[in-house]
Each structure stands twice: as structure tokens, then as C-alpha cells.
Amino acid sequence: xxxxxATAVLSVDGARVHAESPSPQRAGELxxxxxxxxxxxxxRVLLHGVNNVDKTAPYVQPGDGFTxxxxxxxxxxxxxxxxVRLGVSFDGLMPNRGELDERYxxxxxxxxxxxxxxxxxxxxxxxxxxxxxxxxxxxxxxxALESRPFxxxxxxxxxLYYLMPSMNRAWDEVWNNSNGVLDHxxxxxxxxxxxxxxxxxxxxxxxxxxxxxxTAFPTCFPAGCPAFDREYxxxxxxxxxxxKGVAPELPVFWEPNVTWNQLMPTHMADPPWTPPITDERVAxxxxxYCLASQAATYLGLPEELVGACPAQHExxxxxxxxxxxRTNVPAMVTEFGDGDPRxxxxxxxxxxxxxxxxxxxxxxxxxxxxxxxRDPFGGELGKQLxxxxxxxxxxxxxxxxxxxxxxxxxxxxxxxxATAPTEIYVSDRHYPNGYEVSVxxxxxxxxxxxxxxxxxxxxxxxxxxxxxx
Ligand code: IDC
Numbered sequence: 001x002x003x004x005x006a007t008a009v010l011s012v013d014g015a016r017v018h019a020e021s022p023s024p025q026r027a028g029e030l031x032x033x034x035x036x037x038x039x040x041x042x043x044r045v046l047l048h049g050v051n052n053v054d055k056t057a058p059y060v061q062p063g064d065g066f067t068x069x070x071x072x073x074x075x076x077x078x079x080x081x082x083x084v085r086l087g088v089s090f091d092g093l094m095p096n097r098g099e100l101d102e103r104y105x106x107x108x109x110x111x112x113x114x115x116x117x118x119x120x121x122x123x124x125x126x127x128x129x130x131x132x133x134x135x136x137x138x139x140x141x142x143x144a145l146e147s148r149p150f151x152x153x154x155x156x157x158x159x160l161y162y163l164m165p166s167m168n169r170a171w172d173e174v175w176n177n178s179n180g181v182l183d184h185x186x187x188x189x190x191x192x193x194x195x196x197x198x199x200x201x202x203x204x205x206x207x208x209x210x211x212x213x214x215t216a217f218p219t220c221f222p223a224g225c226p227a228f229d230r231e232y233x234x235x236x237x238x239x240x241x242x243x244k245g246v247a248p249e250l251p252v253f254w255e256p257n258v259t260w261n262q263l264m265p266t267h268m269a270d271p272p273w274t275p276p277i278t279d280e281r282v283a284x285x286x287x288x289y290c291l292a293s294q295a296a297t298y299l300g301l302p303e304e305l306v307g308a309c310p311a312q313h314e315x316x317x318x319x320x321x322x323x324x325x326r327t328n329v330p331a332m333v334t335e336f337g338d339g340d341p342r343x344x345x346x347x348x349x350x351x352x353x354x355x356x357x358x359x360x361x362x363x364x365x366x367x368x369x370x371x372x373x374r375d376p377f378g379g380e381l382g383k384q385l386x387x388x389x390x391x392x393x394x395x396x397x398x399x400x401x402x403x404x405x406x407x408x409x410x411x412x413x414x415x416x417x418a419t420a421p422t423e424i425y426v427s428d429r430h431y432p433n434g435y436e437v438s439v440x441x442x443x444x445x446x447x448x449x450x451x452x453x454x455x456x457x458x459x460x461x462x463x464x465x466x467x468x469x
Pocket of ligand 1: 209
């Protein structure tokens, strides 16, 4: 077996032609192995991309929210992005009790195809903010819930509306499966899974964006809430089973309850626990906002508080590290940034150090202004987000460092058999006069100056790639 694999490593011609031709490579199916995503060539894949979440009905239609056109997909691919977190909505999937909207499913499937054709892996995110339009948010359909705002109850809007007593009551309905709300959600997600299960570009389904604990929320401070998380985990297990029933291969992304964003750890998968999570179908989706920066943006708290951001990110990542250590599943940062360039490096450096993939929040904030439309990833944002990075590694990554100021990229990995060479996307923002590269333990097999650098190992020693402007 080893011999076959080793022979295959040497036949790189197909991949070589591919990477150098301008035509995109379709997104192939990824699978989970331990804490890695592997591609069809057995390479470890790193995912960089953006969020695209349309929060107004009919959710994935061209309109005021956002549009994913082939042009967007090409733009993202051109800047080296290989993933999009695409919002889908329970309200969109099941606008009436028990009735699926097939046209909505078709539209989601269409957007997946458009992105997949450009090599972009799509994470389908069952999005919600503020539970439902009932509270001025989005996500759960009105028919699914009985609670309504109390007469005269003030609604402070996002994000403080999570403190509204009526909304907390409604979240309790969700966790108690009142009127079968979770069963309906399971049906809706299973229908989505079934609809996309033959599409290799689908990275997975994220069960629920930023779930709020409901009236249990005070128990989550200051150390997280094991009792709530146990219940919450059971919900995740049930929904995961539901999806596996129709799409056994499709990864399912679990997300901690959203007191995580207020720096609480998750107690999901706390021991003792017999995990379905080691069955190589589950991944971890977490958000890495700086609480101080968010408080400045949304609550008008002083900007100086962003000084506290590095420490806050550190805490969030230690919580993520703990979760990954006890589950050994892949993690991804599925939201961060929120238009604040001051905090980007905090997330991106930590993600690089751990080879954790990410989705920047949010694509429409990138293409908002006329200037941004001309050059969406220009300026500070592009300098940070458009990175030189190993999209696919024929081996196990050991260390990586990218300097967003100078474009210097240093990467070491332990080579292992794979059927295609290591593929490094070279940023189009950092090397106006081309780049220089030196490789130890391997050799470059792409053409000089290629935007995708292909590297092959020459032995069993670690491969080190050093690339600079
Ligand atoms: C924000 C949008 C903002 C909108 C708000 C409520 O950027 O324009 O008013 O939602 O719909 C999250 C959420 C994500 C938020 C994002 C940024 O998952 O939907 O988008 N954020 O605030 N959690 C923390 C931050």
C-alpha cells in the first residue's frame, strides 16, 4: 500500500497543469480524520473564507441582503479563498408547520453549485439572531413558537434583545421541544442534508448559529453552565443523528452556546461522556469576537477598551483548545472581525498557529462601498485576510507563520504519502514584484511566479518552505 502511495506522489502532472491554468478547480469532497479535513488526495486542507448570510426572506435571493453570483465566487477564488459559510434559515426551509419549501432548497443547492464550481467549500449555517423575526431577529419561523413579546416590553434590538424575558421564554420552548419545534427543525435540516448530500462542495451543516440558553443563561456565568450544556449537547446529538440518517457522510458542525462570546467556556463533551463525536462526522464551529470591540460597536462603550482584546482572544482560544483536546475534532472560526481591522490579527495569528480555518464576518461588509466594490479586498482588510497559506498539505503541518506586513511566509510540515503535491496559495496582495521561494526537504514543481505554489518532498525529512517578496 505504501508503495502505491509513494508512486502516486511522483505523478504530479495532472495537478501541475491544473494549478497553472486559470480555470478553477471544482471543490472536491473533504472528509474528517481526527482534527483535520482531508481532500480526495489525502492532503490536509486549510480553509480561508467569508460569511454570506442573508437575513431577510427569501434569504438566498438576489436582493437587499446579498447575492452570491458567479462573479462573487470568482472574486473570492481569485483572492485565494476556498470556503464560504452560507446562511440558511429555518424560516426559509419550513415557512409553514411541517411544509418544506422545495424552491428554497433548490436555491440553496444552486448557490452551492455556483461556489463549488470555483473551488469553494460551503458550510451551510442554520443562522439565527434573536431567535426569530418575532423579536426583530431572524431564524425560527413564527409558527414554531408560542411566546410573543409581552405588551409594552422594551426591545433594545441586537444584541441586547437576548435579555428580553419573552425571548428567553421562547428559547426555553426550543430546548424543551415544545410543540415539537426541535423535531421540525430536525426535519428541515434533514431535508437540507438530503438535498445537498450528493454535492462534494458541501463542507457540512452547522446545526444552529449562536444558540442562547434561554432562562438558564444566568447559570452560565462566570464559569459556563454544565447543566444546560448537557441538555444542549443532547439536542446536538439528536439533530446530528437525524442528519446522519439521510446523509451519513456529511459533517455536522457543533457550536457552543453563545455565552461563549461573553468569554464563557463550553461544557459540551465534558467527561464522562461516550461521544458520537469521535465518529469523524462532527466538527467544532466557534466565534472569536473581541467582546470589547463588539461592546464599542453595539453598545457605544469606549473604543479604548479594545486594548483588552488580545487577552480576550487568548481566553476564547484556550476554550477552543480545551474542546479540541478532549474531542479531537476539527475546529473552525466561523465568525470574527465584524469590520474592525484592529482585531483581525488577533484571530488570524492564532488560527495560523493551530492550522484552524476561518470565515470572516462578513462578505457584504467587504463589498459595501463604491471603493470596496472596485477593490473589495484592498486596504488593511485585504492585507490581513488575503494570506499566503497552505491550502492542501501532503503531510502533517508543523509550524506556520505569515507576516501580513511583509508577506514573509514560513512553513514546515512532515511529509506523508498523498496523491498530489502540497499546494500553497500565494497572496495577490503582498508581492507586487513577484516572490522568492526556497524549500528544504523538497522542491518546487510549479512554474516560477505561479499563484499556486506546488511543493513535493524529496525524502522523509520535514519540508520547510520560506517565501518572501
Ligand atoms: C450582525 C450584523 C448586523 C445585524 C445583526 C443582527 O452584522 O448588521 O444588525 O447581526 O441581525 C453575531 C451574529 C451575526 C452578527 C455578527 C456581527 O452571529 O449574525 O451579524 N455577530 O455583529 N454574533 C456576534 C457578532
